[in-house]
Amino acid sequence: MKTSLWFKQIQTIVPILVGTAIYAFGLLYFIIPNHLMEGGVTGITVLLNYAFEISPSISTLVLNIPLFLVGFKILGARQSIYTGIGIAALTLFLWLFETLIDRGWIIPFQTEHDYILASLYAGVTLGAGLGIVFRFGGTTGGSDIIARILNRKFGFSMGQIILTLDVIIIGLSLIYIELEQILYTLVAVFIAARVIDFIQEGAYAAKAFTIISDHAPEIADRITVEMERGVTLIPAIGVYSKRAKHMAYCVVSRHEIRRLTGIAKSVDPRAFIIINDVNDVHGEGFREE
Structure with a gap:
């Protein structure tokens, strides 16, 4: 110790x-x-x-x-x-x-x-x-x-x-x-x-995706299988519609942006996608400590 x-x-x-x-x-x-x-x-x-x-x-x-x-x-x-x-x-x-x-x-x-x-x-x-x-x-x-x-x-x-x-x-x-x-x-x-x-x-730049959709679980499953990236489903409620739904959160490398966007849009063309810059990532699939 x-x-x-x-x-x-x-x-x-x-x-x-x-x-x-x-x-x-x-x-x-x-x-x-x-x-x-x-x-x-x-x-x-x-x-x-x-x-x-x-x-x-x-x-x-x-x-x-x-x-x-x-x-x-x-x-x-x-x-x-x-x-x-x-x-x-x-x-x-x-x-x-x-x-x-x-x-x-x-x-x-x-x-x-x-x-x-x-x-x-x-x-x-x-x-x-x-x-x-x-x-x-x-x-x-x-x-x-x-x-x-x-x-x-x-x-x-x-x-x-x-x-x-x-x-x-x-x-x-x-x-x-x-x-x-x-x-x-x-x-x-x-x-x-x-x-x-x-x-x-950090020198490594990645992108964080927040996907709001009625089909978020299906999108998450496809990302997990086709891209082998971990996805987190976050429960949410639409203020206008008062309907319960999920948000899918996922971090990918820059060259995977187009692929992930394509998967989300193929499942739900009306999916609301937010993309944020991530300057440093630690964990499986990225940089390990």
Whole structure:
């Protein structure tokens, strides 16, 4: 039992370490060499590097320690443990990549003309790193801790808090960075947000069918036999007709959409079909845990 628990913990911690490593690499390889920016507390570390040449690994640790302690007291140990791991891992990997860059073992990507390429790659690497960390329940500290505390205490939306902090920090960066670099930063932030969503929601896209019909059981039987997909029948009552009926609910892959629609319409041409996007599916016939 203990072995199984430890194995599950390792399955969570290792991806968080991988994610923070990717994030730290993107920050030092693409963001800082091209004088781009980043939001949140990480943005403050970037500004301190630009203004005073303070090591990002040092400023990340110094800024996050008090935030972590406050968060630990207010949010509790359970919500803080993976945050602490994320902060420690980010600090470690920032220091490691700084050392490799200083020794010339890694040459950062620096450009004077094609900043769009730098911002695109920065967005992909930062988004991939954070997406992996978030998907496994971790954070890199900073704004996320502030957002959780304000959300717990005052009920503010975490998204709104993080966005407000990002706007303030990126706005302050105009003191040290040209407006052109800020605009390229917005490209990187947009790409990072899309990559984070892609990783968190899952790369596998499917479709969920809700079929409302007087012949729903027959439709369900044909889907089960002909497509070998599981179907759930949900009892329902039509408000207008006051008649009892069933809804058939089924999730299929994208290439099966036309086939399932054809089965439903062949049984009941008047069937009411609702199709929704499904970004992640776990279970038999799809991705197994």
